[in-house]
Amino acid sequence: MTRQTPSSAEYLDIDERPGFVATFGQGRPIVCIHTAGQSGLQWRDAIEGLVAEGYQVVVPDLPGHGHSEEPVSGPVTDLGYYGDWIIRLIEILELDQPYVVGCSIGGKIALDIAVKYSARLSGVIAMAADAQNDGQNERSLRRNLEDTVSPSRTDRTYYGTLAACGSAVPEELRQRIAARHRREDPQVALSDLIGWARHDVGSKLSAIVCPTRLVVGGDDFWLDPESVERTAAGIPGARYSILPGIGHYPMEELPDIAQRLSEWLLDLTVDGTSTDSADVSRISDSAC
Structure with a gap:
């Protein structure tokens, strides 16, 4: 793939600490939010295609990441802290009516931003996320913090990520x-x-007034697709898509992620004033 050189890469002083953001291209801005523990590198394969479609792609590393x-x-x-941090970044960069796209915790952060800031957004795409506490055991997660220095932790991340990728993803890409x-x-x-x-x-979804789409992989074992669909149904006019054969990381698993995002963004632009109930669109395995 052709290397996409950022038009700017800078550290911004946010909450008394340097936060890194890279910006690519010109046009309507899209802020892309990564998953738990990761960095803006996850959006690498989407950048060139989105820039070619006339978007300005803004890729931050969340605090403590990258x-x-x-x-x-x-x-x-x-995650509300991260939402406020992204809002502050949008304001520092003076982004005019940006789109916000996120995956996993990034998807939840995108919904958090939409609840707080949607009147100033062009739209939101939340992938691999819903709006609720899904009952994960916080106590067990805190217990894991005591074991984070052991080599087994990196192994668990490695093998867990392999398992979290969808069945349509080639083995070389999974690795x-x-x-x-x-x-x-x-x-x-x-x-x-x-x-x-x-x-x-x-309980705050009705406050989202910008066009919104929720996307979940059919092989995403971290989420119940019905929960994601219920979240979409709670947002006025929101759309919902399920991706057969795709797991928890659509922006890394889909070979045509830039095209998909462009289609979803265009759909938000064209149908953004719709007040219909959630529209379930299922994408065929052959497209993955």
Whole structure:
């Protein structure tokens, strides 16, 4: 794939700590939010195609991830903090009516931002996320924090990522995604998952006024697709898509992720004023 050079890569002073953001291209801005413990690298395969479609792609590393420093208070266990951090980033960069796209905790963060800030957004795409606390055991996650320095933790991340990829993903790509993910900081990643376990904006979905689509992989064992569909049904005019053969990381698993995102973004633009109930669109295995 052709290398996409950022038009800017900078550290922004947010909450007294440097936060890293790379920006690619020109046009309507899209802020892309990564998953637990990871970095903006996860969006690598989407950038070139989105830039070619005339978007400005804004890829931050959340606090404590990638090139961004941890907050003064240490690893974050409140996804609402990340939501506020992204809103602050949008304001510092003076992004005009951006789209926000996120996956996993990034999807929950995107919904959090939409609840707080949707009047200033062009639309939101939340992948591999719903709006509620799904009953994950925060106590067991905190117990894992005591074991984060052992080599077995990186192995669990590696093999867990292999299992979390969908059945339509070629083995070579599964291995590459898993190798990328095992580089995460365990303290940060587990704190992110505690944030996932706590986060719940289900009672606030009616406050989202921007066009919204929720997307979930058919092989995503972290989520019940019905829960994602219920979240979409709670947002006025929201759309819902399920991806057969895809797991928890659509932006890394889908070979045509830029095209898919472009289609979903266009759909938000064309039908953004719709007030119909959630539209379930199922994408065929052959497209994966």
